Amino acid sequence: MEGRLLAKARSALAEKQRRNHSEENRRRAEIYESIPEIRTIDGEIRALMSELVALALGTGSHTAAELESASLTLQDRRAALLRAHGYDAHYLDEILSCPICGDTGFLSDGKPCACLIRLYNAEQTRELSPLLKNGQESFDTFRTAYYPVEPLSPNTPAPRVQMERIFRICRNYAEGFMPGSGNLLFTGMPGLGKTFLSACIAREVAAKGFSVAYDTAVTLLSAFEQEKFSRSAEEQADAASRVRQLKGCDLLILDDLGTELGSAFTQSALYTLLDGRIRSGRSTIISTNLDRDAIRERYGAALSSRLEGEYQYLRFIGKDIRAQKKGEK
Ligand SMILES: Nc1ncnc2c1ncn2[C@@H]1O[C@H](COP(=O)(O)OP(=O)(O)OP(=O)(O)O)[C@@H](O)[C@H]1O
Numbered sequence: 001m002e003g004r005l006l007a008k009a010r011s012a013l014a015e016k017q018r019r020n021h022s023e024e025n026r027r028r029a030e031i032y033e034s035i036p037e038i039r040t041i042d043g044e045i046r047a048l049m050s051e052l053v054a055l056a057l058g059t060g061s062h063t064a065a066e067l068e069s070a071s072l073t074l075q076d077r078r079a080a081l082l083r084a085h086g087y088d089a090h091y092l093d094e095i096l097s098c099p100i101c102g103d104t105g106f107l108s109d110g111k112p113c114a115c116l117i118r119l120y121n122a123e124q125t126r127e128l129s130p131l132l133k134n135g136q137e138s139f140d141t142f143r144t145a146y147y148p149v150e151p152l153s154p155n156t157p158a159p160r161v162q163m164e165r166i167f168r169i170c171r172n173y174a175e176g177f178m179p180g181s182g183n184l185l186f187t188g189m190p191g192l193g194k195t196f197l198s199a200c201i202a203r204e205v206a207a208k209g210f211s212v213a214y215d216t217a218v219t220l221l222s223a224f225e226q227e228k229f230s231r232s233a234e235e236q237a238d239a240a241s242r243v244r245q246l247k248g249c250d251l252l253i254l255d256d257l258g259t260e261l262g263s264a265f266t267q268s269a270l271y272t273l274l275d276g277r278i279r280s281g282r283s284t285i286i287s288t289n290l291d292r293d294a295i296r297e298r299y300g301a302a303l304s305s306r307l308e309g310e311y312q313y314l315r316f317i318g319k320d321i322r323a324q325k326k327g328e329k
Pocket residue numbers: 141142143144146188189190191192193194195196197256287288289321322325
């Protein structure tokens with residue numbers, strides 16, 4: 001987990017605790033008002049607690065058994081009063097958002113609790129904003145009407161049918177997403193909905209509480225470059241934490257592969273990233289205008305055969321939707 005995001009997740013947890021405490025106080029005030037006898041009982045329970053301390057110090061005048069039975073009697077009376085007034089017997093209990101870790105965020109073995117991991121992932125998802133900014137991309141707003149019914153040239157698939165199939169594959173992928181769900185590669189000409197569909201998947205997978213990171217190849221590789229070559233310690237540390245996130249997230253969306261400046265460094269950074277994610281069973285979705293041959297030519301046999309073996313290739317076809325939308329206006 002990355003420090004800055006973890007700090008945000010913990011403060012989200014602390015905020016939950018504050019809200020729970022203030023709700024506990026509100027309930028207590030409400031009950032003391034409507035059932036004053038409970039205030040008296042609470043006073044007596046506190047007195048018993050002091051007796052228990054006295055007992056432990058050897059200065060008490062009651063036995064442990066006496067104190068325990070007195071306490072049980074008071075608890076029963078308290079619960080009965082609550083019920084008699086139409087409240088749940090546990091109405092005044094401590095409120096915990098997560099009974100597993102008691103809202104501490106950590107388990108007894110020091111590992112982070114699932115609730116903290118969810119908050120952490122939610123913080124990470126907030127950083128997806130460049131991809132999800134206008135919030136319109138969802139499986140409900142994806143329109144297949146933009147894709148022509150007829151094949152664009154003889155002996156090629158009909159775009160509408162092909163894109164309906166791709167749409168279903170993507171929706172199923174998002175719905176059933178688990179770490180290790182496998183990888184997708186979107187290839188096709190500009191304006192055919194590749195970024196759109198990857199945003200749909202990102203939104204849905206992130207909503208399930210998985211960590212999702214989105215980056216274009218250009219900015220992703222510049223993070224790798226800064227991590228390695230930056231002279232500013234601060235910039236380098238930021239880049240290093242971004243790189244860790246890109247390597248470790250449950251789902252990485254790598255957009256516009258092929259638009260980055262090619263160099264020996266970017267080639268090897270990409271290979272290491274994508275190969276590492278395959279090896280560790282982490283899923284990636286790549287979008288690119290390059291076709292199979294162009295990928296092989298640009299990235300070499302090692303990377304392209306990794307991709308061909310491990311990614312499901314989905315070929316987007318149709319007529320530039322960006323241009324169609326411009327025409328609508
Ligand atoms: N099926 C669709 N229904 C509605 N709008 C769409 C659909 N597909 C794409 N669009 C819209 O068309 C525009 C271009 O789509 P998008 O950015 O996803 O294309 P792309 O395939 O990623 O193109 P590029 O290769 O240039 O990155 C966007 O404004 C997007 O919202």
